[in-house]
Amino acid sequence: MIDITFGPQVCGELASAATREWLVPDGLGGYAMGTVAGLRTRRYHGLLVVAGETPASRRVGLASLDPAVVHPSGARVRLGAHEWASGDVDPRGFELLERFDLTDGVPRWRWRIGDVVIERELATVHGRPCVAVVHRLVTGGPVRLELAAACTWRDAHGERRADGPTPRMDPVADGAVVEGSFRLSGPGWVPEGQWWLGAHHREEAARGLHPDEDLWYAGRFVGALDRPGDTVSVLAWAGDLAEEPPPGPEVVAAARARNRAVVAAAQPVDPVEATLVLAADAFVIGTGRGPDVVAGYPWFGAWSRDTMISYEGLFLCTGRADEGRELLRAYAATLSEGMCANTADTGRVEYNTVDGTLWFLHAVSRHVTVTGDTDLGAELLPGLRGVIDAHVAGTRFGIVVDPADGLLTQGAPGVALTWMDARVYGVPVTPRAGKPVEVNALWINGLAGLAELAEQAGQDAAGLWRLHDRAVSAFRERFPAPTGWLHDVVDAPAPAYPLGGAAVHDDDLLRPNQLLAWSLPYAPLDPDEPTLRRVAAGLLTPLGPRSLSPDAPEFVGRHRGGPAERDGAYHQGTVWPWLLGPFVDASRRAKLPVDELFVGIEAHLTEFGLGSVSETAEGLPPHRATGCPFQAWSVAELLRVRRVR
The missing domain is CATH 2.70.98 (Beta-galactosidase; Chain A, domain 5)
Incomplete structure (x- = not known):
């Protein structure tokens, strides 16, 4: 280490x-x-x-x-x-x-x-x-x-x-x-x-x-x-x-x-990887219900979105597939109306994300792909098909596949269903109602992954592939923006209209959510160097991408102050180290060099939460670390993309 x-x-x-x-x-x-x-x-x-x-x-x-x-x-x-x-x-x-x-x-x-x-x-x-x-x-x-x-x-x-x-x-x-x-x-x-x-x-x-x-x-x-x-x-x-x-x-x-045994079991290739393996161990915990994941120390508990984003790094990159299998089964048991429970720090089981369930589909697909555990895929397949059916028919908070184009839309008054879910005095800072770019990339990714699981189980996957192909076609038509990057949300309620109003617009703010359109295993787009360079120019910092470009009027460069000030800045320019994972994936697929992307965040391992990676950092230099000093998805995504080297 x-x-x-x-x-x-x-x-x-x-x-x-x-x-x-x-x-x-x-x-x-x-x-x-x-x-x-x-x-x-x-x-x-x-x-x-x-x-x-x-x-x-x-x-x-x-x-x-x-x-x-x-x-x-x-x-x-x-x-x-x-x-x-x-x-x-x-x-x-x-x-x-x-x-x-x-x-x-x-x-x-x-x-x-x-x-x-x-x-x-x-x-x-x-x-x-x-x-x-x-x-x-x-x-x-x-x-x-x-x-x-x-x-x-x-x-x-x-x-x-x-x-x-x-x-x-x-x-x-x-x-x-x-x-x-x-x-x-x-x-x-x-x-x-x-x-x-x-x-x-x-x-x-x-x-x-x-x-x-x-x-x-x-x-x-x-x-x-x-x-x-x-x-x-x-x-x-x-x-x-x-x-x-x-x-x-x-x-x-x-x-x-x-x-030492935890580290040795993961067979790390260098001291940084060994350090990240031990950091990952902190987040995998035992409960009376089986294994679970702490999203961050010292104040977070278990959240399904964080758990599923972290899944590959925490379990598959560390030799813990057996624990991971048990965890996936437990989360599958929470499916309701096609949604995975977003277990909350309050102890209540809540269903309040549009992307947590799609990350769950991704985690199951990655588990089967990496481990070859087709038995688990077949076991969970009925529930996963139920997820697709519920999204096509429509489920909570207006989450539904738009019959006009096959893309996934969502939104309801007073809620923020994507990972950009901060609220100030109960009002979402970035509600992102409509068709968010990463949600639809995850939807397309989930359809393809599930279709492959169905084929491996000897089941008919033609319907899944039809949904997938239609969504891909619409995605490629709708999301590229004249700015040279992707829209963050299409068919979003226009600012002058309340949610559910007749007028819609396409939001072209430069945000990192579009990275998933190039980074996921079944991504809808192939990345190109000019677009990634534009994204990097506006968002990339030594600790990962900003959540909003500094030239946006809404940009907040300092993540500090009281709860309202911090929550207001949370997704308006604050840096999120976990997003370095998708950025590296997209860069690799575009045949761009990535080794230099790790220099700043590896140095960060001795600066804040020792041997770990923080939740967030400020959008302006010197990018002071903020939030939880020890954050699961930050560690997991860095570990995952480093192991690919």
Whole structure:
């Protein structure tokens, strides 16, 4: 894997160390997450964050475990880091860091206090909500190590304040149970019980959200580090509180071994690919219903569109086809009126996308093509044919094949059904009603893929091919625009008319959605160099294509501010790294060189979410990363198109 290591000049400067984040997932949708500096900059940061009924219904438990070194003389040096509502940063333990590294997915900090050097490593137990934090004396000593446990028990999207109930603390051997929900265990437990008021999260302040919370100082662990090699470990876990995890050093060793095995199973060809394979592993989780995909950390849960776009990269490129088969079966079971459920972070099952189902067709087709698993194709074929029938007849939100041209149209008041689905105060920013270009490319791709599955199963596919051929003919006639690229939407309601009005127009804004018309396996068009160069000139950045060309009046170059400002910019110029996948595919099909397209995004692997790829970036230079630091489809698409090389 690539080398992710920072020395004292990065570690000791908050502007650098507090903007680089690490993630250690638990395989269930929970995680430990923080910054190189050790400073909690988000309400989502913590050492034990536990997934609930859905991956997005997470709760923060152990917020931080702050080390302090006590010398024989009684001198005490604090190594933790907190920012407070007053603006103070205290303590400032990051100033004593001489090194941070992320090796085999395990973060490690190394503090130097004169001749005393202490390392901390952190790992989770895969498949269990449990974290181990291990401290080791490297040189110097003897010293005493104190570890202050700052706790809470709250929804990860909120905060808890001291004016509410005091957390319940139940003493148990070697520690305590907090709120009856998670347990702390380690040496020399000394209960305390007081509020730390006004812990500040600078990233939440930047996002226009409430930035402060109060933390409960539950107590401290105390252990001796007499000679080099001695360790002091603390464990925190939820679930079965009576079942103690293995000792901390064993948890760390097991995590390293598992992560190496995950990478080896995918047979990566270079360190970047190995890093992406391990990054992909974070998003594939186990649930009571089988495998699923977390769309992004730290705040997203499972979304079918994200899952299906990510499917090939997360499952087929990493040797996880067996898990993928199980996942596809589970999603097929959600089909209703020809639509795949878009499982939501709220925990409700919703049917509210026009493209999620079409991406599902694509995922099934790719699975059968790559693995040769024609049995799965035959098994799912009746449901997939039902998807086509429902789209031809018409289903929710005006989704229907237009009998006039065979293209797929969609739209209803107040909804945004494509992946550009942001809303501000309930109003879609880019409703894209009509016939979106990528939706119809996916429709054509899905018809051809399904026709091949039918033929492999010995079934008649003539009707599917007729639908396909008619849509292709109409696509080639309707979507090329006089501007030299493709229309983003044809037959869109004209701006002067309400949705459903008589007047329509063809939207020729330069957006990246058209890339799918050239990139999909059964794409309706063959890419040509001049068109791709025009698209690249207007959209391409080091981290992927923008969602809108900068010369458009609606372009927003900065993705920052409060929720309304950020959502308003989300698809109006913000960069989406996942779209680099379709751009590379289209470029390859046009016989254009692609190796240089990866340079910026590969460098990004050490800049934001360490070893991973962010959800978004700003449309204007220097293209500051935004959104989730760890995003499934960003990682999956980069991994997929790199593996083709």
